[in-house]
Each structure stands twice: as structure tokens, then as C-alpha cells.
Amino acid sequence: MESALRFHLLLVLVLVGQLASSSMEDDFELCEIAVKNWASSSQDEVKEDKHRLQDLLFFLHIPRTGGRAYHHCFLKKLYSRMLQCPLSYDKLSFNPRQLNCRLLATHDDCSVLSKLPKSSTSVFTIMRNPVDRVFSTYEFSIEVAARFLVHPNLTSATQLSSRVLKKTNAVSTLDIWPWRYLVPWMREDLFARRDARMKVASNHHSQSSNNAYNMRGMAMPLHEFIYDPLVLDIVHNGATFQIAGLTNNSYLAESNQVRHCVQKYQVLGKYVLQVAKVIRMTSPHPLPRLHFMSSTNFYLIPTS
Numbered sequence: 001m002e003s004a005l006r007f008h009l010l011l012v013l014v015l016v017g018q019l020a021s022s023s024m025e026d027d028f029e030l031c032e033i034a035v036k037n038w039a040s041s042s043q044d045e046v047k048e049d050k051h052r053l054q055d056l057l058f059f060l061h062i063p064r065t066g067g068r069a070y071h072h073c074f075l076k077k078l079y080s081r082m083l084q085c086p087l088s089y090d091k092l093s094f095n096p097r098q099l100n101c102r103l104l105a106t107h108d109d110c111s112v113l114s115k116l117p118k119s120s121t122s123v124f125t126i127m128r129n130p131v132d133r134v135f136s137t138y139e140f141s142i143e144v145a146a147r148f149l150v151h152p153n154l155t156s157a158t159q160l161s162s163r164v165l166k167k168t169n170a171v172s173t174l175d176i177w178p179w180r181y182l183v184p185w186m187r188e189d190l191f192a193r194r195d196a197r198m199k200v201a202s203n204h205h206s207q208s209s210n211n212a213y214n215m216r217g218m219a220m221p222l223h224e225f226i227y228d229p230l231v232l233d234i235v236h237n238g239a240t241f242q243i244a245g246l247t248n249n250s251y252l253a254e255s256n257q258v259r260h261c262v263q264k265y266q267v268l269g270k271y272v273l274q275v276a277k278v279i280r281m282t283s284p285h286p287l288p289r290l291h292f293m294s295s296t297n298f299y300l301i302p303t304s
Helices: 002-045 067-078 110-115 130-150 154-168 179-202 222-226 229-234 238-244 255-264 266-281
Strands: 056-060 103-106 121-125 289-293 298-302
Touching: 002 255, 002 266, 056 067, 056 110, 067 103, 110 121, 110 238, 130 154, 130 179, 130 222, 130 238, 154 179, 179 229, 229 255, 238 266, 255 266
Parallel strands: 056 103, 056 121
Antiparallel strands: 289 298
16 A cells, blocks of 8 residues: 555656656747747847947946946037937937937937937947946945935935935936836845844844954845845846846837846857847947856856
């Protein structure tokens, strides 16, 4: 009786394992089809490079690459105020086909080209070593989020900031991609850690660490930041996804599916790199290299 029961249990486990394996294979095939279809249509849209500056210069601002300084200190000096497009930051607030502007700078990804006059638009961007860019994103997220610690609690910080911005009609860092995702998340974490420190300090039976270099109680450690699902989605391969038009800020309907498939099956990342490299090579100012970063390692992939 026991032998028969063991046999049936073993048979059930084998069948479950086969079904799970079959399901994973089907999921990979669906992802592969989706990514290949996107890559094929994207490369068809890339036209022959004429290496000529067109009527509209679109500065694709990849965060933490020095783009703000470059835009204000150089690009804006080349175009008079009348020729500069209205500020849009990360979503177009105007129809560029109906305005006679010559310089556009946003945090959009390349999918915004579907809204621009392609035949008369040049795209320019600045790239940075991906590891340095991740470190800089981490530091900037903490820096901006820490400004809210002057408030007594998170609720007060959120409500007062919203009222001030609404009253002044100003644009905050929190309105701009990707900071509108990263900063509120980091702000919530900073307040939670501050509340925890205050709770420990009020407990006379607890002893705080004497290690001045132990910053875990102050801010999120770098490794926690890097492996958080939000950062995995927005920051990892952020520049490559921006150039390919696949961020979570994309105008493409299929962007989330393609991005998540590539993140789940990293072997499919080669198709994203191929598209991004084609875009790179057809830009007026070719870039030195593109990169793709896995969830466990950073890779620099030089282009030939």
C-alpha cells in the first residue's frame, strides 16, 4: 500500500514538473516572438544616416549624464529663446508639428519620435558608464528625498509640497521621469528609517551602534537600492532602454511587454542592443559604446 502511494505521488510530481517546464517554454517563446517583432519593426523605421543637422534638434536627456549642464551651457546658447521648444520634461506638452521651434530637450525615450516630424529631426544624446550612472542615480535619489526631512513626518512633507507646487505652478523634480518614481519611494524609506531611529532612541533599554560608518539606519544601502524591483525596472539598462524607446515612460504600446520579457530572459537582450546600436550608428554624433546590464552583473558591450 505504501509503495503504491509513493508511486502515485512520484507520478504526480513528474507530471507537475513537466507541465511547469512546458509552461516556461511557452512563455519564453511568446516573449521571443514579441521581442523579435518589436526589433524588426523598429529597425525598419531607421532611415539612412545623412549626418546632417535637421530642422529640429531633439536632445534625448539620459539622467545623470551631465545633460542639464550641457543643455543650459551649450545647446541653449546656440538657439535663441524663440527657437527653443516649450518645456516638456518627459511628456510632450505641445504639438511640435504646429510650432516653429528648433531645439527640444526632454527625458523622453526614443519612442517620442513617433510624435515628431521624423524626416526633419536629428537626435542627440550623452551616455555614461552604466556603473557610474547607477551610483549617481542612487546618490541623487537620496539627496532630493532628504530635502523633505525638514518636515515632521511623511504626510506633512507630501501635503505641504503639493500645495506649494500647485500655488506657484512650478515644476518639481518629482514631476520628471524617472525621479517621479524614485524620489517618492526613497523619501518614504528615509522617513521610515528616521522614525525607527527615534523609536530606538526613546527606548532606554536599547543601545544604538557606536559605529559612525553604519549608515543603514540613515539611508537605504546601495545593494538594497540596486536590487529593488523598481530600480531593476527603471535604472538597470536605463540608457539602452531610453535609446530603444522601451522605458516605462514610452509611447509604444508594446514597450512594457518587451522590456519585461528582456528582463526575464536576458538572452533576448541582444535584440534590444541591436536596435539601440543601429540608432546609435545613424545618429549625427555616434556614441562610443552601448551597454546592457544584467540583474547580477554590469556589462560594457563595445560596438565595432
